[in-house]
Amino acid sequence: MAEERPRLGRDVYIALSAVGWADGNLDQEEADAIVRTALEEGLDITEIAEIEAATKERIDLGVIDRKNLSKEDRLFVYGVACWLTRLDGVVSPAELQALKDLGEALKIPEKPRNIVDSIAQEVANQGDDRPSRYDLVALRRSIGDRLKSALAKKENDQ
DSSP: OOOOOOOOOHHHHHHHHHHHGGGSOOOHHHHHHHHHHHHHHTOOHHHHHHHHHHHHSOOOGGGOOGGGOOHHHHHHHHHHHHHHHHTTSOOOHHHHHHHHHHHHHTTOOHHHHHHHHHHHHHHHHHSOOSTTTOOHHHHHHHHHHHHHHHHHHHHHHO
């Protein structure tokens, strides 16, 4: 029997919207990708409406509520943020600062940030990185697998 992955909650998508707004503009493709992924996740209509609202009006990274995010959720949000910042082909200083701020808000140390950034780029390179085709499920799976491997290695080393 396949292991069921944890469902991503509304807070993950609100956080992604905040990151998308980091450069002052969340373009329609980015907004559509966030909402589409939330729909695919099976969130209820009320949550989808909140996420859609967050893609239409700028929100601040300060709204991210970490207490409802697992370590894997936080790494996933950071990975998607890394991918979103590269979508238009230009990573602005404001976007770099937003990534740094997000990493700090999510309490992710620098080394895991770099690893997750590499994973996001690997997933983009394996397929089409356009928002409608980027494989967010593969990103989530890869982050989860690497996190489990790291935890298992840590336990074996103790």
